[in-house]
Amino acid sequence: xxxxxxxxxxxxxxxxxxxxxxxxxxxxxxxxxxxxxxxxxxxxxxxxxxxxxxxxxxxxxxxxxxxxxxxxxxxxxxxxxxxxxxxxxxxxxxxxxxxxxxxxxxxxxxxxxxxxxxxxxxxxxxxxxxxxxxxxxxxxxxxxxxxxxxxxxxxxxxxxxxxxxxxxxxxxxxxxxxxxxxxxxxxxxxxxxxxxxxxxxxxxxxxxxxxxxxxxxxxxxxxxxxxxxxxxxxxxxxxxxxxxxxxxxxxxxxxxxxxxxxxxxxxxxxxxxxxxxxxxxxxxxxxxxxxxxxxxxxxxxxxxxxxxxxxx
Numbered sequence: 001x002x003x004x005x006x007x008x009x010x011x012x013x014x015x016x017x018x019x020x021x022x023x024x025x026x027x028x029x030x031x032x033x034x035x036x037x038x039x040x041x042x043x044x045x046x047x048x049x050x051x052x053x054x055x056x057x058x059x060x061x062x063x064x065x066x067x068x069x070x071x072x073x074x075x076x077x078x079x080x081x082x083x084x085x086x087x088x089x090x091x092x093x094x095x096x097x098x099x100x101x102x103x104x105x106x107x108x109x110x111x112x113x114x115x116x117x118x119x120x121x122x123x124x125x126x127x128x129x130x131x132x133x134x135x136x137x138x139x140x141x142x143x144x145x146x147x148x149x150x151x152x153x154x155x156x157x158x159x160x161x162x163x164x165x166x167x168x169x170x171x172x173x174x175x176x177x178x179x180x181x182x183x184x185x186x187x188x189x190x191x192x193x194x195x196x197x198x199x200x201x202x203x204x205x206x207x208x209x210x211x212x213x214x215x216x217x218x219x220x221x222x223x224x225x226x227x228x229x230x231x232x233x234x235x236x237x238x239x240x241x242x243x244x245x246x247x248x249x250x251x252x253x254x255x256x257x258x259x260x261x262x263x264x265x266x267x268x269x270x271x272x273x274x275x276x277x278x279x280x281x282x283x284x285x286x287x288x289x290x291x292x293x294x295x296x297x298x299x300x301x302x303x304x305x306x307x308x309x310x311x312x
Contacts, residue, residue, distance in 0.1 A: 016176030028085035041286030042067035052299035058136040070282035073107035097178040102160040110152025116209035119216040122240040
């Protein structure tokens with residue numbers, strides 16, 4: 001049944017976590033600190049990957065793109081989120097909402113596919129080490145990354161266009177950001193097409209990458225178990241442990257958010273989980289790849305020595 005009281009919406013009000021105003025300033029400080037860490041940490045990884053020639057490999061090319069994605073993803077929502085935590089109005093324009101939705105959805109979708117590409121890179125490196133330089137050449141790496149960006153951008157254009165063309169019966173979004181599912185709840189017309197397209201999109205951008213990553217790591221673990229020496233096993237597993245950690249956090253949070261049973265009493269919990277997904281994971285990614293990666297540590301030491309040698 002079509003709803004009534006259609007309105008011409010020019011502005012949306014974001015009332016996420018409205019029941020906990022006492023914590024707004026605490027949320028502001030935490031998000032601000034984490035956002036600064038995200039910008040510095042991911043920029044650091046990108047810079048190191050560019051400056052050190054030893055890191056000019058497909059693995060670090062993909063990692064640099066992941067870092068850039070995290071910067072773009074958080075920058076699409078966190079700055080306004082910080083403003084709204086300290087603002088009484090907590091609003092966003094109709095166009096601003098569409099742009100925020102587009103960039104957030106594009107970056108998130110691209111990251112889903114990119115993590116699958118990184119899993120394939122680790123599969124080739126461990127399961128076919130002698131052919132790795134031939135298979136994962138520069139041309140293929142660029143094509144794979146470009147495909148990830150185009151797939152994420154195309155999906156986001158379709159989803160955002162279909163959502164923002166709808167008529168809305170209100171302009172109060174019970175969420176921290178212009179999240180597509182929260183916005184669809186305000187629609188005054190049939191959203192069957194939106195739901196169908198979303199299911200198809202989730203199949204290609206979420207389910208298939210997860211299955212692909214699972215298959216890749218099945219073969220990776222099978223290959224590692226066939227290595228005779230314990231030291232060889234540790235070395236092989238260390239090359240993919242950081243990526244596996246990021247995959248578990250990233251997809252684990254998404255699957256928990258969208259596949260758990262809905263409950264009226266869990267809305268605030270859902271928003272906090274979404275905040276974790278949007279801010280905490282992008283903050284942890286560079287930390288995980290830095291602390292668990294000998295190549296990055298060596299590059300940092302080398303760069304530090306070069307800086308001090310130039311000054312002296």
